Amino acid sequence: MEQADRQDVRSRLQAREQAVAARWLEAIVDTGFVPANLTEVSRQVASWTAQVGDLLAAEAWAPEAARSVGAALGRLHAREAETLAQTLAALGQEILVGMPPGRAAVLQPRLVAILAAIAAGFLQQAQATLLEEQELARDALAVALRRSEARYRAIFQHSALGIALLDMHGRILETNAALHTILGYGAAELRHVPAVGITHPEDVAKTLRFYDEIMSGRRDQGQLVKRYRHQDGQIVYARLSMSLVREDGGEPQFAITLVEDLTARRRAEAERLDAFRGLTARVEAERLRLARELHDGPMQTLLGALGYLGAYERATDQAAARPHLQTARRLVAGVVDMLRTLAGELRPPVLERYGLAAALRSHASEIQAAHPELEMHVDVAPGYRPLPERMELALFRICQEALRNVVDHARARHAWLRLDMEAGGVTLEVRDDGAGFAPPVSLRDLARQGHFGLLSMEERTKAIAGDLTVRSSPGQGTSITVVAPRRRARRAKG
Numbered sequence: 001m002e003q004a005d006r007q008d009v010r011s012r013l014q015a016r017e018q019a020v021a022a023r024w025l026e027a028i029v030d031t032g033f034v035p036a037n038l039t040e041v042s043r044q045v046a047s048w049t050a051q052v053g054d055l056l057a058a059e060a061w062a063p064e065a066a067r068s069v070g071a072a073l074g075r076l077h078a079r080e081a082e083t084l085a086q087t088l089a090a091l092g093q094e095i096l097v098g099m100p101p102g103r104a105a106v107l108q109p110r111l112v113a114i115l116a117a118i119a120a121g122f123l124q125q126a127q128a129t130l131l132e133e134q135e136l137a138r139d140a141l142a143v144a145l146r147r148s149e150a151r152y153r154a155i156f157q158h159s160a161l162g163i164a165l166l167d168m169h170g171r172i173l174e175t176n177a178a179l180h181t182i183l184g185y186g187a188a189e190l191r192h193v194p195a196v197g198i199t200h201p202e203d204v205a206k207t208l209r210f211y212d213e214i215m216s217g218r219r220d221q222g223q224l225v226k227r228y229r230h231q232d233g234q235i236v237y238a239r240l241s242m243s244l245v246r247e248d249g250g251e252p253q254f255a256i257t258l259v260e261d262l263t264a265r266r267r268a269e270a271e272r273l274d275a276f277r278g279l280t281a282r283v284e285a286e287r288l289r290l291a292r293e294l295h296d297g298p299m300q301t302l303l304g305a306l307g308y309l310g311a312y313e314r315a316t317d318q319a320a321a322r323p324h325l326q327t328a329r330r331l332v333a334g335v336v337d338m339l340r341t342l343a344g345e346l347r348p349p350v351l352e353r354y355g356l357a358a359a360l361r362s363h364a365s366e367i368q369a370a371h372p373e374l375e376m377h378v379d380v381a382p383g384y385r386p387l388p389e390r391m392e393l394a395l396f397r398i399c400q401e402a403l404r405n406v407v408d409h410a411r412a413r414h415a416w417l418r419l420d421m422e423a424g425g426v427t428l429e430v431r432d433d434g435a436g437f438a439p440p441v442s443l444r445d446l447a448r449q450g451h452f453g454l455l456s457m458e459e460r461t462k463a464i465a466g467d468l469t470v471r472s473s474p475g476q477g478t479s480i481t482v483v484a485p486r487r488r489a490r491r492a493k494g
């Protein structure tokens with residue numbers, strides 16, 4: 001093209017520059033991006049349109065300049081293929097409008113080259129942006145991983161629970177400081193002793209079963225209370241919680257075991273129980289002493305006083321004094337009755353005087369009188385022969401406690417009290433047809449919740465070398481049975 005022709009082309013292009021820019025802007029504004037600043041974008045598009053016009057009219061072909069227009073567009077709006085498509089379409093259709101056909105034909109190849117370069121620049125920029133974003137994401141991920149790793153470390157190291165990480169062959173990969181304290185072995189030692197080696201011999205079988213269930217994947221997690229053997233030989237009671245760690249729900253990769261040391265708690269519990277046992281025996285002894293003292297001391301004195309009052313009443317000739325003396329006698333007699341009842345509760349007098357069978361009958365009829373809604377059935381086998389005093393007292397107390405539970409908890413219609421004497425021993429049963437309950441595996445669990453009745457029955461049974469059976473289930477009534485050998489009544493512990 002001649003210089004003059006170029007000049008003509010340039011001026012034609014400049015004349016249409018605004019229209020082309022407007023069309024371009026309109027084409028890309030809808031391609032999904034929200035321009036932060038529309039004025040700025042339209043300024044840019046205007047400047048790119050001018051550049052494209054210059055490139056088209058210029059004598060020398062400058063592909064780099066065209067690419068840089070594409071790159072600038074890409075920076076503005078890098079990922080939308082639609083932006084590029086609309087750009088190419090708008091420029092392709094719009095820029096040569098109004099150009100004489102001869103000129104347009106000459107300019108066409110240059111225009112195609114310009115559009116191709118814009119596309120290349122745009123794609124290059126898009127790629128660069130993508131890489132940059134990927135890198136940013138990777139860095140962010142690395143930071144997050146480092147952070148969560150640090151958090152995991154902190155939990156692992158400072159946890160009060162012992163923690164062991166095992167592979168799926170049961171090999172120890174990692175252990176924490178708390179576990180070393182609980183077991184008395186360091187990390188390296190634990191990695192080499194087999195789990196069986198640090199387990200109390202009696203708990204080895206159940207530990208292996210437990211491990212097998214988890215490691216085989218039959219269960220994803222479980223708990224086990226077991227005994228370890230501390231490095232110093234002491235027994236450690238522990239609760240184990242083991243869970244499998246699966247990667248994205250697939251094959252298990254690790255097993256994580258949390259170990260809670262229960263030894264201190266067990267010891268405190270045992271101490272409480274010992275204290276309670278001692279207390280039962282001491283309370284009983286104290287009751288006997290009090291009963292005896294009430295009987296021998298104040299009661300005798302008051303009975304004496306009653307005698308004197310009576311004698312005085314008979315002897316006096318002051319008629320006016322008589323009603324006062326009678327009132328005084330009634331008051332004193334009332335106190336004597338109260339003391340007698342009190343002493344009777346402290347030490348059942350019928351038991352002392354007439355023995356267990358009579359005492360049980362008398363106690364049952366007292367309950368019957370106080371609770372007419374409950375029908376009491378007493379079945380005391382004939383041929384009752386006296387038992388050692390301590391045994392009778394223990395059995396009587398157990399019966400009292402059991403019947404108190406019937407009254408307090410059972411809402412029963414019938415209660416049965418049975419005492420059987422066999423050659424070798426004695427059986428006492430208290431049964432009801434009431435609400436029933438689910439007895440815990442260990443009566444200590446009840447004591448832990450502040451219910452001492454059943455536990456004290458058990459303690460008293462143990463003290464006479466007997467066996468206590470508690471049978472009950474909700475809706476099925478309750479039966480408490482004590483079987484004790486006749487002779488071998490031991491002294492209570494404590």
Ligand SMILES: Nc1ncnc2c1ncn2[C@@H]1O[C@H](COP(=O)(O)OP(=O)(O)O)[C@@H](O)[C@H]1O
Pocket residue numbers: 405406408409410432434435436437446450451452453454455477478
């Ligand atoms: N005969 C019974 N019928 C129904 N529930 C009973 C009976 N005996 C005991 N229980 C249940 O067992 C629990 C424990 O009884 P116990 O050890 O005597 O403590 P306490 O009577 O102080 O609650 C009672 O709270 C009650 O829920």
Ligand SMILES: [Mg+2]
Pocket residue numbers: 401404405408453454
């Ligand atoms: Mg009770």
